[in-house]
Amino acid sequence: MLTIDSLDAGYGDLQVLYDIELSVDDGEYVTIVGPNGAGKSTVMKSVFGLTSYMGGSITFNGAEISGLRPDEIITHGVGYVPQNDNVFPSLSVRENLEMGAYILDEVPEDALELIFDRFPILEERQDQKAGSMSGGQQQMVAMGRALMLEPDLLLLDEPSAGLAPDLVDDMFDRVDLINETGTAILMVEQNAKEALRRCDRGYVLVQGRNRYEDDGDALLADEQVRRDFLGG
CATH class of the missing domain: 3.40.50.300 (P-loop containing nucleotide triphosphate hydrolases)
Structure with missing residues (x-):
């Protein structure tokens, strides 16, 4: 590959x-x-x-x-999750995930649901500002965003x-x-x-x-x- x-x-x-x-x-x-x-x-x-x-x-x-x-x-x-500064802190969790699909005309809801299945806490906190989350939760947001384009x-x-x-x-x-x-x-x-x-x-x-x-x-x-x- x-x-x-x-x-x-x-x-x-x-x-x-x-x-x-x-x-x-x-x-x-x-x-x-x-x-x-x-x-x-x-x-x-x-x-x-x-x-x-x-x-x-x-x-x-x-x-x-x-x-x-x-x-x-x-x-x-190819998706990429950098080590540092890997979320948009002022955006919500859902908005961060949607940014992962910015090259598409619309957000793929099936991909979003798959991310929520993999990281259930992100669905629970989808309206929370990413910058207010713990380091581990921010890492999930960053990984989820990179996976939005599968x-x-x-x-x-x-x-x-x-x-x-x-x-x-x-x-x-x-x-x-x-x-x-x-x-x-x-x-x-x-x-x-x-x-x-x-x-x-x-x-x-x-x-x-x-x-x-x-x-x-x-x-x-x-x-x-x-x-x-x-x-x-």
């Missing part, structure tokens, strides 16, 4: 990624882990057209999307960041459910051990370059990976 080949990218003249190779198959769950500053989020932003493209290629379902704008990329079937691939950047410890497992369960219903996942995650336990495959990035790639369980069992990147 997604193929990143020899990607060089960054911000302005600053290159962050060097010769990145990465793929996500139809319905697959893939996680990117690595130390701070490794370029993990830059990979996600590059797929969604938010960085300076410097070389290589990004193809999605056979179409070249390198260099396209985000509003063009979403029409190909994307083939959902990009999640650090979905557990800032969540209370008792909410982290719930967030991972929700990501699992989204994947189990057919949406492919590409996720950057600080909770590397839990992410690798749940995903199909993982990539370890270091200083903007590929270091390891394998099944999630295999990376967890690799002594070098555990020692260098997972805290033993």
